[in-house]
Amino acid sequence: MDAATDPTGAVATGIVATGLRRSFGRVEAVRDVSLRARAGAVTGLVGPNGSGKTTLFLMLASLLTPDAGTIRIGDVDPIEQPHAARALLGWMPDSLGTWGALSARETLIVTGRLHDLPKDAARARADELLELVELTSLATAPARVLSRGQKQRLGLARALVHDPRVLLLDEPASGLDPAARVELRHLLRRFAAEGRTVLVSSHVLAELEEVID
Numbered sequence: 001m002d003a004a005t006d007p008t009g010a011v012a013t014g015i016v017a018t019g020l021r022r023s024f025g026r027v028e029a030v031r032d033v034s035l036r037a038r039a040g041a042v043t044g045l046v047g048p049n050g051s052g053k054t055t056l057f058l059m060l061a062s063l064l065t066p067d068a069g070t071i072r073i074g075d076v077d078p079i080e081q082p083h084a085a086r087a088l089l090g091w092m093p094d095s096l097g098t099w100g101a102l103s104a105r106e107t108l109i110v111t112g113r114l115h116d117l118p119k120d121a122a123r124a125r126a127d128e129l130l131e132l133v134e135l136t137s138l139a140t141a142p143a144r145v146l147s148r149g150q151k152q153r154l155g156l157a158r159a160l161v162h163d164p165r166v167l168l169l170d171e172p173a174s175g176l177d178p179a180a181r182v183e184l185r186h187l188l189r190r191f192a193a194e195g196r197t198v199l200v201s202s203h204v205l206a207e208l209e210e211v212i213d
């Protein structure tokens with residue numbers, strides 16, 4: 001897309017999708033959706049349960065193939081270049097699947113290693129992110145025993161491990177208490193101010209009104 005530079009001097013990486021469709025059997029989960037999310041802004045996607053938000057995010061994240069339509073993350077096509085797309089984007093799922101007995105910290109370290117961070121860098125990054133999402137005191141707890149809101153925060157941290165330019169956050173506020181919601185809003189504004197593209201979904205318009213551009 002545009003070759004403008006963001007406040008950090010990096011080339012701006014936005015999302016452009018056109019004419020996306022995806023059905024599951026007879027259910028048309030996503031029907032001809034086009035959207036644009038620009039770098040340096042928080043873009044909101046609002047719709048009721050079952051309206052296709054998660055299906056759309058999965059396609060943008062290179063995790064599900066559209067039946068029709070095109071997607072560009074910057075100049076990367078996630079359908080043709082899933083590896084390049086996954087390097088660019090951080091995806092926070094609507095609910096975090098946890099890995100066996102891995103602790104919160106180990107979950108982040110393994111994610112960092114999967115993104116090719118050296119061991120020491122992955123450890124340092126994990127600690128930094130645990131601090132950011134206020135899970136340091138639970139660093140060694142198995143991720144599967146975390147509460148719903150704590151899992152949400154770990155999911156956000158996991159999406160950030162490789163310092164992605166583009167964030168796809170599927171219902172990030174769901175399960176968070178009021179204080180954590182305020183903190184999340186600050187974080188989203190900060191990510192946008194850093195020049196990242198932030199696409200965030202919710203089924204509650206009011207939840208996004210204060211944070212989206």
Ligand SMILES: Nc1ncnc2c1ncn2[C@@H]1O[C@H](COP(=O)(O)OP(=O)(O)OP(=O)(O)O)[C@@H](O)[C@H]1O
Nearest residue numbers: 024027029047048049050051052053054055056203
């Ligand atoms: N893997 C699948 N197999 C069959 N149907 C599916 C599948 N994934 C989604 N669907 C259907 O597609 C529609 C859209 O679902 P999706 O999860 O994308 O909605 P959503 O907007 O994210 O909902 P929510 O607000 O509840 O998270 C629903 O009717 C759902 O049942």
Ligand SMILES: [Mg+2]
Nearest residue numbers: 053054055094
């Ligand atoms: Mg969903």
